[in-house]
Amino acid sequence: MKKVLIIGRGGREHALAHKFSQSPQVGQVFVAPGNPGMSHCATLVDIDETNFAALIDFAQKEGIDLSFVGPEVPLVMGIVDAFEHKGLRIFGPRINAAIIEGSKDFAKQLMAKYNIPTSGYETFTDLTEALTYVAHLQPPYVLKADGLAAGKGVVIAQTLAEAQAALTDMLQANKFGQAGAKVVIEDFLVGEEFSFMAFVHGENVYPMEIARDHKPVFNDNQGPNTGGMGAYTPAVQIPAQVVSNAIETVLKPTAKAMVAEGRSFTGILYAGLIATDDGAKVIEYNARFGDPEAEVLLARLNNDLYQLIIDILDNNPVTLDWSTDVALGVIVSSPGYPGDYPTGLPITGLEQVADGVITYHCGTALQDGQTVTNGGRVLMVTGTSADMATVRENVYRQINKIHFEGMHYRTDIGK
Secondary structure, three states: OEEEEEEEOOHHHHHHHHHHHOOOOEEEEEEEEOOHHHHHOOEEOOOOOOOHHHHHHHHHHHOOOEEEEOOHHHHHHOHHHHHHHOOOOEEOOOHHHHHHHHOHHHHHHHHHHOOOOEOOEEEEOOHHHHHHHHOOOOOOEEEEEOOOOOOOOEEEEOOHHHHHHHHHHHHOOOOOHHHHOOEEEEOOOOOEEEEEEEEEEOOEEEEOOOEEEOOEEEHHHEEEEOOOOEEEEOOOOOOHHHHHHHHHHHHHHHHHHHHHOOOOOEEEEEEEEEEEOOEEEEEEEEOOOOOOHHHHHHHHEOOOHHHHHHHHHOOOOOOOOEOOOEEEEEEEEOOOOOOOOOOOOEOEOHHHOOOOOEEEEOOEEEEOOEEEEOOOEEEEEEEEEOOHHHHHHHHHHHHOOOEOOOOEOOOOOOO
C-alpha cells in the first residue's frame, strides 16, 4: 500500500487528506502539521510546512511514495526543489515556477509578453510615483501587494482617498512587509469572476471544472477581502464558450509560456478569471489549489487522486471524471476576521453535523480534549446534492448546529 504526505494545515489540506484516503492504493495518509479535524482520515505529523529538512527526513524514513504541497509559502520557498534533490516524488511547482504566484509583477510581465488577456497595469516601489499615477485614474482602484499576503494583499478602493491610504500602508507603513514593497496598480475589470484550475505538467494541461469563490467578508460582497468565505461548483452562470476559450487563451498558453521561460510548471495552476465583454481575463494566478475551491472541487472529482497525480507525473493519458452534482461550502470564521481575531474559543456541535455534509477544519486546535478555534477561517461546512437549492439549504441547516463565541459566516453563498 502507498503512503502519501500532505504538507499544510488548513481546510484545503483536510479535503486533500480525505480524498487521498479514499484511494484503494493508499494505505496511509500523513499531514504535516495538519489539524485535529483531519485525524479521522490521516496521521498528523508535528512538523512545520517550512521545515524542509525535517519533512524530507520524515519522508525518507517513512518511505513516502508521494508528497503533495497544499499552501503557497513552502512552494515559493522551494520545497519541491529540496524534495526532488533528495530523489523524493512530490507534486507542485519548483521555486522558479512558483514565482507565478510569488510575484504579481512577474505574472503581469509574463502575460504581457505572451499576449495572455489581463487588465492594464503599472508597478511601483516609490510611494510618490504611485500616488501621482493613481491620481490620474478613475475609481474603483485596484491595488495589489506584489508578494504573498495570505489572500489579503488586494485592495479595491472606491475613492481616491482610500487608494492613497492603501498605497501609503503598503509602500510606507509596510503593512504587508516585504510582500508590499512593490505594488501593482491595475485597471478595474467589470464582469463575473470565476476560479479555473488545472492539473499541469509542462505543456500538459488538464482543466478542472470551474468554481466560484466569495472573497469579501460580508454578504453581497461587502467589506474587506479575505482568503475566501465560501465556494461552489459548477459556476453555471459562466457560458461554456467563455470556459472553452479560457482554456485556449489562458491555461494552455500560460503553461507553454512557463516552459518557454525555462520555468516549466508542474502542479495545480490556478487562474482567477473574470468574464468581461471581451472574454475571460486573468485577475491573478496561484501556484496551488485555491482554498476554499479545493474543498468543493475535490468533492465532485470521481478520479482516484493518487493514481491521477502519478499518471500526470508519468505523462500517461489522463481523463478527469466529474460528478454532475453541485458542491457548495461555507466558511465559518472567527469574530474580527480578516482583521485581528481571538483564538482558543471552544467549538460545540461538530458531532451533530450529518446528512452527507463534511466539516473541513481550516483553523482549529485541541485544548484539553476540546476543539477550539485557531485561525481566522475556522471551519468549512461542505455538501453535495443534485441541485443548488438543496445543497444550500442542507449546508446552512448543518451550520446552525455549530457554535463558538462570535462565529461569523456569509448567508448568501451560492445565492
